Amino acid sequence: MIEIKPHPIGRCRIRVPGSKSYTHRTLIAAALADGTSTVRDPLRSQDTLLTLAALEKLGATVDDRESHIVIQGLGGRFKPCADPIYLANSGTSMRLLAGVAALGEGVYTLTGTPRMYHRPIGHLLDALNGLGIAARALETAGCPPVEIPGGQASGGSVAINCSVSSQFLSALLLMAPCTRDGMTITVSHGPVSRPYVDMTVDILARFGIQVRRDGYTRFDVPGGQTYRAGDYTVEPDASQAGYFWGAAAITGGSVTVGGVSTASSQGDVGLAQVFERMGCHVVHAADGITVTGGHLRAVTVDMADMPDMVPTLAVVAAFAEGTTVIENVSHLKAKESDRLTATCNELKKMGIDAVADADSLRVTGGRPRGAEIDTYDDHRMAMSFAMAGLVVPGVKIADPGCVEKSFPDFWQVWEQLRAE
Ligand SMILES: O=C(O)C1=C[C@@H](OP(=O)(O)O)[C@@H](O)[C@H](O)C1
Ligand SMILES: C=C(OP(=O)(O)O)C(=O)O
Numbered sequence: 001m002i003e004i005k006p007h008p009i010g011r012c013r014i015r016v017p018g019s020k021s022y023t024h025r026t027l028i029a030a031a032l033a034d035g036t037s038t039v040r041d042p043l044r045s046q047d048t049l050l051t052l053a054a055l056e057k058l059g060a061t062v063d064d065r066e067s068h069i070v071i072q073g074l075g076g077r078f079k080p081c082a083d084p085i086y087l088a089n090s091g092t093s094m095r096l097l098a099g100v101a102a103l104g105e106g107v108y109t110l111t112g113t114p115r116m117y118h119r120p121i122g123h124l125l126d127a128l129n130g131l132g133i134a135a136r137a138l139e140t141a142g143c144p145p146v147e148i149p150g151g152q153a154s155g156g157s158v159a160i161n162c163s164v165s166s167q168f169l170s171a172l173l174l175m176a177p178c179t180r181d182g183m184t185i186t187v188s189h190g191p192v193s194r195p196y197v198d199m200t201v202d203i204l205a206r207f208g209i210q211v212r213r214d215g216y217t218r219f220d221v222p223g224g225q226t227y228r229a230g231d232y233t234v235e236p237d238a239s240q241a242g243y244f245w246g247a248a249a250i251t252g253g254s255v256t257v258g259g260v261s262t263a264s265s266q267g268d269v270g271l272a273q274v275f276e277r278m279g280c281h282v283v284h285a286a287d288g289i290t291v292t293g294g295h296l297r298a299v300t301v302d303m304a305d306m307p308d309m310v311p312t313l314a315v316v317a318a319f320a321e322g323t324t325v326i327e328n329v330s331h332l333k334a335k336e337s338d339r340l341t342a343t344c345n346e347l348k349k350m351g352i353d354a355v356a357d358a359d360s361l362r363v364t365g366g367r368p369r370g371a372e373i374d375t376y377d378d379h380r381m382a383m384s385f386a387m388a389g390l391v392v393p394g395v396k397i398a399d400p401g402c403v404e405k406s407f408p409d410f411w412q413v414w415e416q417l418r419a420e
Contacts, residue, residue, distance in 0.1 A: 001372065002400045003409070004389025009253035009417045013288070014244045016257060016413070018043040018234035019266060020406050021196060024051050024092045025203040026232050028100060028174055031060035033073035033207060042234050045185030046404045047090035054097055057081045058104060073229055076178035080106025089113045089336055089377070089405070091092055092167060094144055098124055102133045103178050104150035109138065111145035115377065118143060120217065120334055123161040124168040130158045131183075151249025155179030155223045162191030164331050166375045170200040173219060176282045177209045192331045195267025202265045206232065219320030233312020235259065238266035240407050245291035247417055248386045249275050249316050252293035255417070260289050264305050267305045274301055274313060278320055298322030298365060303329050310361065311384035313333075314343045317363040318352040318388065330359035336405070337376035344383060347372050350392070379405040386414060 023043040028051065028382050030037035042048065052069070056062045059079030061072035078101065087093040089112055098121060101108040122142025125378050128135040133152045138145045153175060169191055176183035189199055194216055204211050204221075208228035212220040241257035248255040262269055262284060272289050274281040277299050281292040298320045304312050310329050317324035330341040340356035347354035349371040353364040370393050373385040389395030403410040 001116065001281040001398050002394050003394070003396045004386050005389050006389065006393055006417055009179065009247060009251050009255065009390065012417055013105050013256045013258060014416060015259065016236050016240040016244070017045070017407060017409065019237040019240070020045065020048060021092065021199050021266070022203070022234045023048040023260065024096060025174070025200060026234055027051050027055060027069070029203050029207045029227050029231070030071040030229070031058065031073050031180060032076050032100065032103070033227035033229040034075035035073060037071050037073060037229045038068050038231045039071065040067055040231070040233040041236065043406070045406050045408055046088060047093060047406060050087050050090050051097065054085045054087065054093060055286045057083070057085055058101070073227065075226065076103055078104030078106070080104065080150075081108060082106070084109040084111045084145070087112045089115050090336070091165070092155045092291040094119070095121060095124060095165060095167035096171050096174060098135065098146055098148055098181045099128070099175040101148040102128060102135065102150060102153040103175055107146060107147060107149045109147050115336065116144050120164050121146060123164065124171055125173060127158045127168065131156050147400070153179050155181035155183045157184040157186070159186045159188045161189040163189035164186055164192065164334055166191040166193035166196045169197055170190060173197075173204060173221065174210070176221035176228055177204070177223070177225035177227070179223045183221050185221070187217050192304050193267070193307055195265055200266040214382060218377055219318060229303050235264060238264060238269040239308045241289070242268060242271045242309050244315045244385060244417070245272055245275055245289070246312050246384070247390055248291045249278065249280050249293045249296060250319050250387055253391050254290060254292040256288045258288040268309050270306055271309045271312065274299060275316070278316070296320035296365070298324040300325040302327045306332055307335070308380060311339055311343045312387070314347065314354065314361060314363050315384045315387050316345055318350065318365055318368050319391070320365040323362055323364040326361040326363070328359055332351045336378040336382040337381065339378065339380070340382055342376045342378060346371070346381065350388065368392050372396045375397060375399050375402050378403055379403045379407065383407065390417070
């Protein structure tokens with residue numbers, strides 16, 4: 001448990017680590033490439049290191065140096081691995097690797113924490129089955145742990161339901177180029193979280209893979225392609241920038257997050273625009289995005305494309321005038337925690353009126369009071385409620401170490417808000 005002590009933040013410049021989503025994708029693409037790749041500025045956190053360790057078990061040669069990681073790829077074919085591959089509660093690792101493991105020569109078991117056993121993967125398993133790959137859930141239907149047999153991925157046409165996660169589509173897109181016949185992927189529902197699909201397509205393009213797409217409904221990926229080994233740099237994580245912009249919004253201070261720009265495919269960069277609508281002043285410059293707090297007013301906003309920023313926005317909304325309505329976020333129930341319920345519970349403890357239904361969240365701004373905040377083993381709960389502690393006395397965050405999942409240095413970087 002740590003207590004966040006209120007303090008003004010003035011003008012600060014912050015650097016956040018490399019993007020989690022881009023790090024997962026770059027490591028996987030490098031492991032599939034033919035030859036040696038260098039991955040610079042990767043995020044080294046629990047989740048991305050689990051992906052890296054998994055790729056090593058699948059036969060990639062990894063040399064993790066201080067500032068970069070060197071990966072000798074396998075040219076699209078993973079080696080057998082008899083031991084279960086443990087992926088904790090990293091949904092991105094689980095879903096993306098469940099797709100590309102089908103390119104291997106072994107039969108793979110992918111497993112994780114008890115919470116992972118409740119996170120859906122059935123739609124991806126259905127799609128793999130439709131491609132003739134006998135992938136299956138080992139305990140509960142539609143959830144990890146899963147068994148993925150290699151040697152059966154020749155490609156073909158497949159439909160994928162992406163109403164609960166875009167990661168199923170990303171998994172198919174990452175495996176498709178290495179199949180013999182290629183894949184035509186039709187999205188039957190969704191996708192939710194669309195910018196993550198763009199990040200996947202962006203990584204494919206950077207590694208020299210051809211993809212033809214019709215918006216988010218159809219993707220044609222020719223088979224027999226080879227990921228091009230090379231030198232790749234991971235951009236800063238826009239999702240992590242959100243907590244620092246939120247700190248500015250709540251305190252009336254001014255925070256610049258370096259290296260983040262709207263040119264990025266990371267959808268979470270859009271949170272700055274939401275804060276602008278709420279009354280903050282936002283400046284986009286070549287070297288980063290600055291948010292300066294102002295009088296906060298409620299917004300109604302569709303957050304289907306920015307699911308990870310919902311707790312961040314909900315906490316900021318607790319300080320805004322009026323009722324903020326966050327729409328189209330049913331997929332939040334399947335994250336590290338049920339984030340709709342968790343966010344409501346903890347806001348209510350702070351005396352804030354927060355109501356969730358199946359796919360939306362309403363937060364009425366007020367005068368939040370201090371509380372012990374449970375974090376549900378969910379890094380984003382800890383980082384979001386830390387913002388409230390900058391202005392409300394007595395905010396205590398349980399299990400602060402849960403930030404290891406995506407941002408091991410979070411609390412040290414958070415302290416920089418005080419120093420400036
Ligand atoms: O592909 C990715 O890197 C991610 C996709 C999103 O998940 P869903 O597509 O399941 O919403 C997001 O919430 C997660 O943090 C990372
Ligand atoms: C949902 C998240 O990650 P994952 O799906 O990879 O567990 C997240 O980082 O908020």
